[in-house]
Amino acid sequence: MPNIEQTIILLPCYSLEDFQVSRNDDESEEILAGWCGLFHPVLLHRTQMLPRWERAYDPPLAPDQALIIIPECSEKNLPSTWLADLPADQVTVIRRFKDLPGLWQAIEQAAPGLLQGVPQDIVDDFIALGFAYLQVELMTRQLRYMSNLDEIRFRESALKAAAAAVMGKAEEAREQLQRGFDLLTESREYFYPVQAYLIDLTLTAETTLGAGLRRELESFQCVNLLTTGHLLRYMAEREPESLAVLKSVLAEGHVVTLGGEEDESVSAILPQPALLRSFRRGLNTWNEILETRPPIYGKRRFGLTPLLPGLLSHFRFEGALHFALDDGKFPVGNQSKLRWEGLDENDIDSVGRVPVDASRPATFLKLGETIGRMLDLDHAAAIIFAHWPSQVSPWYSVLKRVAQYSPVLGRFSSMTEYFRNTQYVGARVFHKPDEYRPPYLAQDVAGSSSWPISKWIRYVRQCAEADALAALAVIRGLITGVWDELSQKLCETAELGWQNADAVINERESTFDPHWPERASALRRNACDSLMALLPQSSAAFGETGVLWLNLSCVSARGYVCRQTGENCEKSSPEQLPKPATFPIPSFGYAWASSSYAVESAKQSQKLESWWRRLFGKASEKPSEEEWVIENETARLVVDKLTGGIQGIYPLPYGRNLLAQRLGMRLGSSMLDADTQDPEAEYSRMIAETIRYLPSTREEPAIQSEGRLVDRQGETIARFTQIVSAPAHLPFFRIRIQLEPRRMPDSNPWASYYACRFAWNDETATLSRSLGWSRTDTERERFESLYFNQVTGGHHTITLLCPGLPYHRMVGPRKLDTLLIVRGEEAKDFELGVGLDIRYPLHAALQLLQPPVLLSVATAPRVPQSAWWLTLDVRNVVVSSLQPVVEGHHLVGLRLALTETEGRAGPVTIQTCRTLSAAYRIDGLGEIVEPLALDGDSAHIQLGRFQTVEVELRFEAIRRE
The missing domain is CATH 2.60.40 (Immunoglobulin-like)
Incomplete structure (x- = not known):
């Protein structure tokens, strides 16, 4: 091997200003290894000069006594004969080495024993110096500045350190290396005097709680551990050694746990009650296992919602992570720290800087540029390195070694230190709910879920049933003042119901109890029967019969009583049925009404109709015999005899058609011709085969339509049964749908699906949706709404109730698809509601989920007749x-x-x-x-x-x- 007097790396650029730092991992690894490897103390001491770079497009023709490193990405830029023309006795070329160990091995093969004699720990310090030097050069040159580094003093420090290292003087070598790092820091701070925070974010899963996590916790003093209550329990049961290490480093202050929720749930769609339960269970788990609580909220899965700032303030979190590490979209600004304002105008300090992947070499090649741009704009600059335990790029360890010497590239800090040291920094920012887009539907379909949509139906129903059980237990206690065994059992069953609902929504089949709904229903019936004896009853015998209704919901409801309870109500048309009389039931209360009340109510109704006729003439046109019609107190619904869907909903006593409804399958854009512009051509057609009035009672007149859905070629792709009804005790029409698909949708759930389709006549109407239990406006084409959507026009408001059907898509300015079936979905039965001029849509949605309970018929009167x-x-x-x-x-x-x-x-x-x-x-x-x-x-x-x-x-x- 020729004598080495200079070291060179060929880079695929003309200058550092145009050096492309955004490269794939393989290229990044080679470039970093080639550059930093030349800072080996033996090479520095032997050449008595720093490594230099040359353009691969125009390499030196005859370098004398040189060691040349050529990354693979540079080879394609070399002149065709340059390698062949190099004098073999003067030049040593190292190629195709892949990484730093590969580079050492290649040099060892070319010059056996050359790099021996220096401890690896000292060599790693020199690698860190070379890495910091490269990043500072890229940082300053690529962001419009010339280098301000004192090259002479830096070279002297590096060479003195190399000489000391070769002679075995480790402490002297480190002192000289420290001078070199200090010079780099001065150079960087001349242009960027702002402190940069480096934050380690260690992720956890059930498979990463073992030896790798223990090494991570014991080897580094600024670990921010992102976990959940479930994983802490799993660690306590399966990895007690890791839990012991975690408790030890927590006591020493070397680690900060981040989190707050019990599980990585789909919390972006969940309502406020569910979020409260999730935080409470999670914090209880932290206190139980770690005897502390997480100061900062965060989660790996998408869970961002404008409801969070208020809830996090309610639970006294110091800060929050305003990003997600899986799919989904959320707003990102140019500041690392923000004061995140929620829907309720509460705010909380948050980190909005999206983490970088600490396992990728590409992250570290462009680190200087990333830090430079951040320091240029940010008031509390932070770069977060996310990774699984012990699954990081070797260059992350190099960065940690740099930070031990100098904050030239930033200082590693815990998340709590970051928030406390920057407590007066951060602009107050409010992001609209439409800016947060959860990825749950696409994830469930890609994961071959069997109930990507219907799990939400089961979830809201089980939560409503659990809420009713808890309310029933409290009502019993309020009446008697005693907390007996039945009340305790009701509360325990309610808690199991909420946990069961969480298992449903997160598809944890191992903890899901499929028999809970039946047990809960039986327990509620028994508790309601026992409640009858506790309610006040009149001592006088009036000989009067009636009905007793119980409302276990937090919203007021309605009950009904018929004029003649023994009358046969199975008539051919609902128009011939005597309408029952309705009466209010207060929230968390009961109401009793006698049969005579129905008679008096009917008389008042006739007087009102007579008044309308005198005032307006003909109140409304009587439907023809060919129409299929049902009515409630506010509107008339007409079923389309051709499609079987809703032809129109007309306000009473007069008014034009406001809404139509159909079932359809969105076939996907691949089924359309290239020149087709009509979006309706993408949908199947709905064809009714039979329509009839159901043999029903006067309490809920109903029309059933049966038929099929056909594609553009007329082939049947699904059969349907749809029942529309007008329950007397609900202020809206109920729609029950049964679909039997013969063709399943494609894999893209937002482009191919079965849906309940609504269309309204006012293009200027505004659309609002439910965000948790709150109502907020929306302008998105695709959105999530778990309980209701509301269309507000100039004269009327249409409420579309969809409890448990969270996924919706706008088609043009006045059509809405509520998704029913996507690929993998096994459910066939669905229930929705449509109401007119409903002031409080959440009340209606909760009534659809949990209507009042008819306790008894023909019972003695109650005193008082209504109470809460x-x-x-x-x-x-x-x-x-x-x-x-x-x-x-x-x-x-x-x-x-x-x-x-x-x-x-x-x-x-x-x-x-x-x-x-x-x-x-x-x-x-x-x-x-x-x-x-x-x-x-x-x-x-x-x-x-x-x-x-x-x-x-x-x-x-x-x-x-």
């Missing part, structure tokens, strides 16, 4: 969570969550059937925030728009003689 046990004085606020406060065997108070749903701030009065001794607003940890004003059985609180708060009420002790 817990109520609010405003309808835009609902009780989203209800929990008992039990001491001994007595109900001594309630803990409830209140959610404002319509965007109207104002005072709220909470009234109970018991006298209150104290009332407090509390945070998510149960600590008192402020006392509330009391007035006997009432407590008063001020709520902001879309805000969720928790309140604890305490009752006066019941005197027992």
